[in-house]
Amino acid sequence: MAEYSALRVLTQGITGNRGWRPAWRKAEPKPRYDAIIVGGGGHGLATAFYLAKNHKLTNIAVVERGWIGQGNVGRNQTIVRSNYLLPENHRFYEWSLKLWEGLSQELNYNVMFSQRGVLNLAHSPEQLDRFAERGNALRLAGIDAELVSREGVSRLCPGLDISPGARFPVIGGLLQKRGGTARHDAVAWGYARAADRLGVDIIENTPVTGFIKEAGKVVGVETPHGQIKAAKVGVSVAGMTSDVMRLAGVDNLPIESHLLQAFVTEPVKPLIHTVVAYGCGNMYVTQSDKGGLVFGGGLDLYNSYAQRGNLPAVHEMTEQLLALFPNVSRLKLLRSWGGIMDMSMDGSPIIDKGPLPGLYLDCGWCYGGFKATPAAGWCFAHTIANDEPHPLNAAYRLDRFKDGRTIDEAGVGPTPRLH
Amino acid sequence: MLIPCPVCGLRDVGEFTYWGDAGVKRPSHREKEAGPWVPYVYERKNLRGKHEEIWQHEHGCRQFLIATRNTETHEVLDAKLAGPFGGDE
Ligand SMILES: Cc1cc2nc3c(=O)[nH]c(=O)nc-3n(C[C@H](O)[C@H](O)[C@H](O)COP(=O)(O)OP(=O)(O)OC[C@H]3O[C@@H](n4cnc5c(N)ncnc54)[C@H](O)[C@@H]3O)c2cc1C
Ligand SMILES: [Zn+2]
Numbered sequence: 001m002a003e004y005s006a007l008r009v010l011t012q013g014i015t016g017n018r019g020w021r022p023a024w025r026k027a028e029p030k031p032r033y034d035a036i037i038v039g040g041g042g043h044g045l046a047t048a049f050y051l052a053k054n055h056k057l058t059n060i061a062v063v064e065r066g067w068i069g070q071g072n073v074g075r076n077q078t079i080v081r082s083n084y085l086l087p088e089n090h091r092f093y094e095w096s097l098k099l100w101e102g103l104s105q106e107l108n109y110n111v112m113f114s115q116r117g118v119l120n121l122a123h124s125p126e127q128l129d130r131f132a133e134r135g136n137a138l139r140l141a142g143i144d145a146e147l148v149s150r151e152g153v154s155r156l157c158p159g160l161d162i163s164p165g166a167r168f169p170v171i172g173g174l175l176q177k178r179g180g181t182a183r184h185d186a187v188a189w190g191y192a193r194a195a196d197r198l199g200v201d202i203i204e205n206t207p208v209t210g211f212i213k214e215a216g217k218v219v220g221v222e223t224p225h226g227q228i229k230a231a232k233v234g235v236s237v238a239g240m241t242s243d244v245m246r247l248a249g250v251d252n253l254p255i256e257s258h259l260l261q262a263f264v265t266e267p268v269k270p271l272i273h274t275v276v277a278y279g280c281g282n283m284y285v286t287q288s289d290k291g292g293l294v295f296g297g298g299l300d301l302y303n304s305y306a307q308r309g310n311l312p313a314v315h316e317m318t319e320q321l322l323a324l325f326p327n328v329s330r331l332k333l334l335r336s337w338g339g340i341m342d343m344s345m346d347g348s349p350i351i352d353k354g355p356l357p358g359l360y361l362d363c364g365w366c367y368g369g370f371k372a373t374p375a376a377g378w379c380f381a382h383t384i385a386n387d388e389p390h391p392l393n394a395a396y397r398l399d400r401f402k403d404g405r406t407i408d409e410a411g412v413g414p415t416p417r418l419h
Numbered sequence: 420m421l422i423p424c425p426v427c428g429l430r431d432v433g434e435f436t437y438w439g440d441a442g443v444k445r446p447s448h449r450e451k452e453a454g455p456w457v458p459y460v461y462e463r464k465n466l467r468g469k470h471e472e473i474w475q476h477e478h479g480c481r482q483f484l485i486a487t488r489n490t491e492t493h494e495v496l497d498a499k500l501a502g503p504f505g506g507d508e
Contacts, residue, residue, distance in 0.1 A: 242465035252462035256439070257490070302437040305467045305491045310420050312433045345461045401461040404453070414460050417437065 027201035039237035040064025042073035045191035046377020052198035055385035065207035081179035096375030109190030118179030131174035218358035239340025267291030283320035346406035347419030438473035
């Protein structure tokens with residue numbers, strides 16, 4: 001019988017719930033591992049899981065500064081999609097989406113993946129043309145995409161203002177039906193538990209404060225609880241990438257850390273049934289299962305490590321929400337929060353070996369790294385285990401900036417805050 | 420967040436546009452090789468704490484400023500005019 005199942009809930013329920021064990025052990029660091037992953041976010045945990053599952057490496061530790069789920073994996077807006085224009089991106093994200101589709105079964109943990117559809121709105125004929133171009137590129141690659149008319153938008157999203165008098169009238173949209181949302185904490189906990197069950201040590205409350213080097217090669221990490229040695233060290237620390245890599249003597253990464261906020265309103269009855277993305281700004285909104293409208297999308301637009309935002313972004317995001325849904329103007333905001341994003345210079349990620357011997361790097365996720373979690377873990381594990389990239393992350397090289405092979409989905413050049 | 424513009428005084432961050440790290444060195448415009456441009460265009464120290472950065476007071480005097488700001492607390496420690504008038508205020 002699977003450890004988590006309806007039958008188990010039933011039998012545990014009538015026997016006093018005494019048979020459950022913690023979802024993961026409180027592991028003490030061993031002196032030496034085959035591989036250490038620095039950072040217990042979604043990516044680090046997924047990497048450890050796939051190292052154990054796909055590559056049979058089980059002498060692995062994930063070293064996390066705080067507790068599992070306190071980083072961006074527990075702060076994001078949970079949107080999952082694969083509708084990217086560029087082939088390097090849509091191949092990678094489509095593999096991620098396929099993994100999402102089987103993830104609850106794979107992990108034996110309900111990640112509440114809800115394929116409610118992702119609807120990008122167009123407000124001008126030019127924008128609709130661009131959506132048609134993107135949709136065609138996706139369909140050629142076998143990925144679902146549908147161009148939607150103004151009436152189609154209204155059918156999908158009855159509460160949305162599609163009147164010609166709207167601030168920026170909606171004329172259509174691009175829909176990816178297989179896209180949707182997932183429960184972010186469950187993704188962290190599910191990967192943590194599944195990795196733990198395969199023997200991975202998850203070491204919380206242990207910041208990495210330095211790297212141990214021998215003859216120029218990284219052979220382990222320093223922590224307040226002592227040294228931990230490892231043949232290979234993978235770094236997957238999202239917004240803290242430059243900070244952590246500086247400890248290894250690397251301070252020229254193509255990354256800026258920026259702050260992204262998100263907001264949730266008080267709960268209301270079902271109003272927004274898909275993920276809706278505004279096309280005249282940068283705002284996404286979804287309705288949570290509890291009924292709150294979760295929205296956000298624009299950065300605070302200056303380098304930040306503060307993990308808390310300023311008011312202009314709050315104003316801008318609420319204005320954009322109200323431009324689409326004037327009917328929610330009386331709702332109260334319950335909470336706002338922020339996370340630090342590893343914004344890369346071309347808006348695309350880096351999953352690579354290096355930049356030092358013994359070191360492996362996963363970063364540059366901008367604000368799309370949640371949907372990438374399964375594939376990033378899959379590819380980073382492959383890269384670490386085989387010392388070479390998986391075909392899906394072969395283009396996500398760190399040195400692509402040197403030879404001009406950037407992957408600039410938005411076409412805005414080396415301006416991290418605009419990606 | 421408030422930024423002390425040397426021309427206009429203490430103003431709201433919403434009036435300013437951010438241009439990024441002021442510490443990167445631009446190669447000579449006569450530089451024809453790609454190599455020397457890579458650090459300028461793509462590589463950043465991305466400092467935690469004190470950070471010198473370029474802002475433009477776009478909805479004010481339109482001057483470019485070099486501000487020193489703490490990226491961990493958002494405290495703006497100093498702002499001076501960029502270019503020929505820097506240090507002149
Ligand atoms: C408001 C917001 C909305 C977002 N919305 C979406 C969305 O809708 N869809 C989407 O795809 N993506 C979204 N993202 C982006 C996504 O959350 C991130 O790209 C992704 O979570 C990053 O990977 P991670 O889960 O591994 O990061 P994290 O969870 O941040 O993991 C990094 C971990 O490294 C740890 N760490 C840091 N320094 C050290 C150290 N010295 N030693 C040990 N550990 C260390 C941190 O404590 C942290 O736990 C959003 C992000 C935010 C903030
Ligand atoms: Zn001014």
